[in-house]
Structures are given as structure tokens and as C-alpha cells.
Amino acid sequence: MIDVYTASTPNGVKVPIALEELGLHYRVVRINLGAQEQKRPDFLRLNPNGRIPAIVDTDGPGGESLSVFESGAILWYLAEKYHGLMPPNAVERIRALEYTFFQVGGVGPMFGQAGWFMRHNEPMPLAITRYQAESNRLTAVLEARLKTTPWLAGESYSVADIMNFAWLRSPQYAGVELSEYPAVQEWVDRMAARPAVIRGLQAIA
Ligand SMILES: N[C@@H](CCC(=O)N[C@@H](CS)C(=O)NCC(=O)O)C(=O)O
Missing domain, CATH: 1.20.1050.10 (Glutathione S-transferase Yfyf (Class Pi); Chain A, domain 2)
Incomplete structure (x- = not known):
């Protein structure tokens, strides 16, 4: 399962779109930016930069849970793992x-x-x-x-x-x-x- 910590912002929509394109199951965990939830210690453990989006893949490398932050890194992680959204050429x-x-x-x-x-x-x-x-x-x-x-x-x-x-x-x-x-x-x-x-x-x- 992939948990997506995000909000309805430009950076926040990228991961749900990529997951839908890859046909994957995921769970959205909404982060209330106005309430500064992105600055709370539990979120900072996922993204020390205190910004959305971040993901937790419970089936990361070696079967271990892995958190990833920065939207570009998240999309490249998903593209590599699931062999999609990446040109063959x-x-x-x-x-x-x-x-x-x-x-x-x-x-x-x-x-x-x-x-x-x-x-x-x-x-x-x-x-x-x-x-x-x-x-x-x-x-x-x-x-x-x-x-x-x-x-x-x-x-x-x-x-x-x-x-x-x-x-x-x-x-x-x-x-x-x-x-x-x-x-x-x-x-x-x-x-x-x-x-x-x-x-x-x-x-x-
Ligand atoms: N380079 C980062 C930018 C992330 C970012 O700026 N997210 C904004 C929302 S679009 C955010 O979390 N803002 C809340 C804040 O700055 O506290 C990425 O692509 O993931």
C-alpha cells in the first residue's frame, strides 16, 4: 500500500495523477496546510522540509517501509519501481x-x-x-x-x-x-x- 500525504495544490496533485496513470492502489492522507500540519513532528519525519507531497510505500526496497519526499523524486521512484511513465527510448x-x-x-x-x-x-x-x-x-x-x-x-x-x-x-x-x-x-x-x-x-x- 502507498500512503500519499498531500493537499489540493499544484505540487499536491502530481502524485495521485501518477498513481492513477500507473494503475496503483493508494490511500490519500490529507494534510491541512492552513493548520500547519506539514510542520508537525510526525510529518517532518517523512519530509524534513515540511512540505507536501510525501509518500510512504509499505513495500519499499527489501520489503521495508520507505518514505519519499520531493514530488520529482516520488514520481521517479514510482516510475522506476512500476516501469511506467518513463520513455523506453x-x-x-x-x-x-x-x-x-x-x-x-x-x-x-x-x-x-x-x-x-x-x-x-x-x-x-x-x-x-x-x-x-x-x-x-x-x-x-x-x-x-x-x-x-x-x-x-x-x-x-x-x-x-x-x-x-x-x-x-x-x-x-x-x-x-x-x-x-x-x-x-x-x-x-x-x-x-x-x-x-x-x-x-x-x-x-
Ligand atoms: N519542491 C517541492 C515543493 C513542495 C511545496 O512547495 N509544497 C507546497 C504546496 S504546493 C507546501 O507544502 N507548502 C506549505 C508550506 O510551505 O509550508 C516538491 O516538488 O515536492
Whole structure:
């Protein structure tokens, strides 16, 4: 059994979507971020960084229970263990890794900061301008890629699509208008129509 400690946020939807795509059974343990449950000692034992998502796989390596944190690490752990969401082609596997790290190091932090400053009580125009511009620049990188390949890794759907979709499905949060990025919009729509994606989003709605 896989327990998923998560919440209904961009990073929080990735793991249920991946588990649905892999056809696995899992249990959602909802973490109330407003109540700071992610900072409690029992959760910090799973993720010392005090953020969702985290998982516990009761059947980890050697049959031992294993906890994993960081959404990118969780998705790669699941993809390796269950042989799915990973392109069969070696070059595409590298592309999947690239766009996974691109999301973790770029899209997530920039969209997150744009949204945070846009909603802060004190107006901070410089910060908003900076993070919205970066969010748009990163979306343009995805646009260029998706103009040439159906999925971010290439011909194969992979963890990289789930990682980035989790943020690009709500672009307005970071002040990004997807009508300016038609290939990204088409990919978001295609992903949102996948039955496993619908089930994953419902699992944490
Ligand atoms: N790089 C981390 C980011 C995790 C993250 O920022 N999670 C947010 C929700 S989207 C969170 O837990 N926020 C609560 C907090 O910062 O206390 C990942 O991909 O797992």
C-alpha cells in the first residue's frame, strides 16, 4: 500500500495523477496546510522540509517501509519501481529528466513566487513584474518544445508531463495567459482529458 500525504495544490496533485496513470492502489492522507500540519513532528519525519507531497510505500526496497519526499523524486521512484511513465527510448528518458528538473527548479519556484507576491497585502510591483516575467519566459520554453513534440520527453507521455501540467493547468495563479501559448494550451487540454488525470485530480479535490 502507498500512503500519499498531500493537499489540493499544484505540487499536491502530481502524485495521485501518477498513481492513477500507473494503475496503483493508494490511500490519500490529507494534510491541512492552513493548520500547519506539514510542520508537525510526525510529518517532518517523512519530509524534513515540511512540505507536501510525501509518500510512504509499505513495500519499499527489501520489503521495508520507505518514505519519499520531493514530488520529482516520488514520481521517479514510482516510475522506476512500476516501469511506467518513463520513455523506453534512452534519449527521451534524458528529455523527461530535463523537463522534470526544469519544473522543480524553474516553473514551480517562479510560478509560486509570482502567485505569492500577487496576493500579498503590501503591493510589491518589482517582485510581481520579475516573477510574472520569469513565469512567462518559462512557459515560452514549454511552448517551443510542445510545438515540435506531442509530449515534453518527445513521443512518450512521461513523469515530465505530470510535473509541469500540475502548474500549467492554473496559469492565472502566476499571471500567465495561455492564449499566448497555444501549444501549451493544447497540451494542457489533452492532459486534462486523460481519464487517469481526471481521477487523480478528483482524489484530492
Ligand atoms: N519542491 C517541492 C515543493 C513542495 C511545496 O512547495 N509544497 C507546497 C504546496 S504546493 C507546501 O507544502 N507548502 C506549505 C508550506 O510551505 O509550508 C516538491 O516538488 O515536492
